[in-house]
Amino acid sequence: MxxxxxxxxxxxxxxxxxxxxxxxxxxxxxxxxxxxxxxxxxxxxxxxxxxxxxxxxxxxxxxxxxxxxxxxxxxxxxxxxxxxxxxxxxxxxxxxxxxxxxxxxxxxxxxxxxxxxxxxxxxxxxxxxxxxxxxxxxxxxxxxxxxxxxxxxxxxxxxxxxxxxxxxxxxxxxxxxxxxxxxxxxxxxxxxxxxxxxxxxxxxxxxxxxxxxxxxxxxxxxxxxxxxxxxxxxxxxxxxxxxxxxxxxxxxxxxxxxxxxxxxxxxxxxxxxxxxxxxxxxxxxxxxxxxxxxxxxxxxxxxSGTTPPPSDSIIFADFEGVGTFADLGWTPTGDLIGQSPATGAWPGQNPVTGYLGKRLVNTFVNGDATTGTLTSKFFNISMRYINFLVGGGHDFNNTAVHLKVDGQIVRSATGTNSETLSWQSWDVSSLLNRTAVIEIVDTSTGGWGHINVDEISFSNSMARSQVAxxxxxxxxxxxxxxxxxxxxxxxxxxxxxxxxxxxxxxxxxxxxxxxxxxxxxxxKTINGKATLVQVPTENWGSIVSRKALKRSWSSVKETKSLGSVGKALQIELSFSDREPAAVGSSQFGIIVRATPDLKQQTRVGYDFATKELFIDRSISGNVSFDGTFPDTYYAPLAANAKGQIKLRIYVDWSSVEVFGGQGETTMTTQIFPSDRATFAEIFSTGVSTQNVQVEIRKISSTWDD
Structure with missing residues (x-):
């Protein structure tokens, strides 16, 4: 606690x-x-x-x-x-x-x-x-x-x-x-x-x-x-x-x-x-x-160890060159003027791990009292993801990595109060062809007042750290x-x-x-390893409607409206992952808790290229109370032996819980949509999704008594 x-x-x-x-x-x-x-x-x-x-x-x-x-x-x-x-x-x-x-x-x-x-x-x-x-x-x-x-x-x-x-x-x-x-x-x-x-x-x-x-x-x-x-x-x-x-x-x-x-x-x-x-x-x-x-x-x-970046990565900065940050093309301010990349931990610092190569950005130069910024050269956003390794202090305002477009911060990441660097990824597909800079910020002088950064790269795949x-x-x-x-x-x-x-x-x-x-x-043994599997357990017979909205399609290419289905739902969705290669992003899923104009929506889907389940709550309703809340989350999920992806989705008035496969992959997110957000829709982008079946049942309140 x-x-x-x-x-x-x-x-x-x-x-x-x-x-x-x-x-x-x-x-x-x-x-x-x-x-x-x-x-x-x-x-x-x-x-x-x-x-x-x-x-x-x-x-x-x-x-x-x-x-x-x-x-x-x-x-x-x-x-x-x-x-x-x-x-x-x-x-x-x-x-x-x-x-x-x-x-x-x-x-x-x-x-x-x-x-x-x-x-x-x-x-x-x-x-x-x-x-x-x-x-x-x-x-x-x-x-x-x-x-x-x-x-x-x-x-x-x-x-x-x-x-x-x-x-x-x-x-x-x-x-x-x-x-x-x-x-x-x-x-x-x-x-x-x-x-x-x-x-x-x-x-x-x-x-x-x-x-x-x-x-x-x-x-x-x-x-x-x-x-x-x-x-x-x-x-x-x-x-x-x-x-x-x-x-x-x-x-x-x-x-x-x-x-x-x-x-x-x-x-x-x-x-x-x-x-x-x-x-x-x-x-x-x-x-x-x-x-x-x-x-x-x-x-x-x-x-243990650090997973290398995706194979299609274009390295933007790995900090391996000899010289100061200015020599490497970065503009330093404050205490970072004249400084060079670190070769690990500075004196008085716990061991730093998780970086690649021999050097990295480590602003613990003279302890946490060190402050300053590093700003990259301008670059054109040309790939879907910006991947980088980050560690150090957990403070989005004072020890952070920012992506700036037209002088405005559009993406941010920070460490986890740990000297171990792990991958962070920004999905910048909505910013393609825009000019941007990356700014590494350390304005904190308190505990964990430093940041570690390494291996900034561009890719069409998200970098992942398998650490747990x-x-x-x-x-x-x-x-x-x-x-x-x-x-x-x-x-x-x-x-x-x-x-x-x-x-x-x-x-x-x-x-x-x-x-x-x-x-x-x-x-259960999955891929040769004992894996935790989870199945939601409530007295479903007492609260789940016997009447179901059922739909099936041999192929879905774009969208299928399901109309107004309610705010508390049990959804079973299955489809085939055996599709021909598609150009660009290839995703399939269901939109829930949507308003009729889709200005509010939560997307639960599957990315065929990365074999990942995702929940996108970036426009799920009230997302303004915290800058980190509107985001998309991913989890690995492989198809079953028949080439099917099966999802059980539980939607409540302020949450979505997804159980993928046998329950080996689960995702839980809060959402805060309006009362008008009762609509649902099937979507398929970049691919024709086969053998789609969806079944939706309403869940009644457990508080009626």
Whole structure:
């Protein structure tokens, strides 16, 4: 869970949002999801403490009881019998001292049923439910347990419930039960969080998986009673290491349904540094094995090195020449005047990785105090993509790469607070034949006040960095957690359907943020590798219309209008990818949530040349609240053995979730269209798409009761 210390100040000005009462929230406000969970009002982020107990699904979540931005972190609570129809419950764990003198917040964690009463909290035959969470202490204090904490410290505490999760008692006699990170990481007490706990039957011990966020490490602890914990091992860093690691979770899954072949999956939140082409948050997964004390990743799921640019690339700048930036044709300003490309890290800088060749732009010349700009020569945009490697600070205003046309910034990219460079791509097809310059900007003198850039090239293909297995390739799926208490052969996960890049700005009232669809996850062998597969799981029979709009065509060359179909939809779309080569861009898909004039629309499609699924929300409705929001997102997706592409698309009043193939590729995006955006249309560009079938069913509200 992202730590936003300054957000505490927002508690002083809660604004008109507090005035919205339960009676006024009707669950039919503009943008209110109809079959995704949302709180009645106020801010929500990470799912936490997901627990199935006595036929009830408990959804606890990070919640601000006083406003629609992050602050006063508490555990909200909702329950369901079918993962579809939710009942709002009272706050489970309210920030201590709320609202006037907060001494402890309840950050992300998890919950279990202690059926053997190992904790000793149970009595009179009542099974105790135990929650473990990160306590955040805003200032130094002595605790009731006699322990002392520092200002802004994060430590791990527990609470228990003896009435099946409806009320909770904090274990003040001993909290926090894990006070400090172990040596040599004791200086990481500000970034030690998000425990995921579970019972490991073979060793008859409780396991807690914690994140050392800035070091990209998972710490694994064991316990016999949920109260006394011992460090067993650590894991990481591996794969994606931009930003910080948060909200870890590990669980077992059989491969291809064979119980004699069980793997373990570690899901890890990453912020920033999500999937290629996105900004902000993302969730990766690692497949491996867990023996009760340590997690080991499978070798075929680990990635290293930098993928070269596409084969048709024309290199614009690789910074390999000898001399200053001015000698290489760039115009420097500020502290970069007279400077040359770096040969790696500067003194005092952590190792820089991911660049190609021997040299790169690295503005950490004299530390983060260095400022200046580098401006390229003018060039003519002649290919579809501008690709480049970028790392360093995550700040679109102060540590960024800009594309300028007629003096105006038309594209931007930035690092992920990581010294590892990764590919970024700008689709500039709408700017072909325009004259442009590239500007590399460093105007920041604070932490991560520098930028790394290399290998700027032009291509008709998008460059990709394969640095991780992504749970979801869209921008709005984060902090995913799996339910405890389900049988060992099933796992259901839910993610936060938002992004820290703009999460506090999305235009929703009186609530802010939704959860993703619950997803039943499994492992299937795809291309010789155990791959996470996701299938949306709700009580669809209770909310999906039996009446369907069905259309099929042997061939589609341009567009096919489907008329007004509604705002909450289940769509099944299939088509053949076996087409003759086409000139230029060759894409097929469906437009959803469109106005009659198509000035608002969201495009879900497939690019035949790159074999990628995409969602284009650049004109999806209200996109003005954040400059990074209007964009197109891509994910790899291969056809099945019959040469077909199959998509299941779930459209709600403010979201689109796509499940491609068997569910091995998923994409989740928020959208904020107008009420008039109810139309849909099939499109095909640059190619005649064969064997097209579409089926659309309306989804009714889960809040009617």
């Amino acid at each position: 992202l730590i936003m210390f300054n957000a505490l100040l927002l508690l002083l000005g809660l604004g008109a949002f507090q005035a919205v009462s339960a009676e006024k929230a009707r669950y039919n406000e503009l943008y209110r999801p109809q079959y995704h969970f949302t709180p009645l009002k106020n801010w929500m982020n990470d799912p936490t403490g997901l627990l199935y107990h006595k036929g009830i699904y408990h959804l606890f979540y990070q919640y601000n009881p006083g406003g629609t931005t992050w602050g006063a972190m508490s555990w909200g609570h909702a329950t369901s019998r079918d993962l579809t129809h939710w009942k709002q419950q009272p706050i489970a764990l309210l920030a201590r001292g709320y609202p006037d003198n907060i001494t402890e917040m309840f950050f992300t964690g998890s919950a279990v049923a202690d059926v053997d009463n190992t904790s000793g909290f149970g009595h009179s035959g009542q099974t105790p439910l135990v929650a473990m969470y990160t306590s955040y202490y805003p200032y130094a204090q002595n605790l009731p347990s006699g322990k002392t904490v520092q200002a802004n410290q994060q430590a791990q505490s527990i609470a228990y419930s003896l009435d099946d999760g409806m009320t909770w008692t904090t274990y003040d006699a001993a909290n926090p039960v894990i006070l400090d990170p172990p040596a040599p990481y004791s200086d990481q007490f500000l970034n030690f969080r998000d425990p995921a706990i579970f019972w490991h039957k073979p060793t008859k011990k409780w396991i807690a998986v914690l994140s050392l966020a800035q070091l990209h490490k998972l710490l694994i602890y064991t316990s016999k009673d949920l109260k006394n914990w011992a460090l067993a091992s650590e894991f990481g860093p591996v794969n994606a290491v931009g930003g910080v690691w948060e909200c870890p979770n590990i669980f077992p899954l059989s491969v291809d349904g064979h119980n004699d072949n069980v793997k373990w999956v570690a899901m890890i939140g990453l912020n920033p540094g999500g999937p290629p082409g996105t900004v902000g948050s993302g969730t990766q997964y690692v497949v491996g094995n867990f023996n009760g004390t340590s997690f080991t990743a499978d070798a075929d799921g680990l990635f 297995n992504w749970v979801d390739w869209g921008p709005d799926f984060y902090a995913a957690q799996a339910y405890r208490g389900l049988s060992s052969d099933e796992q259901v996960a839910i993610g936060w359907m938002n992004n820290w890049e703009y999460g506090g700005l999305i235009p929703t009232i009186p609530w802010r943020s939704a959860m993703s669809l619950p997803r039943r996850v499994s492992l």
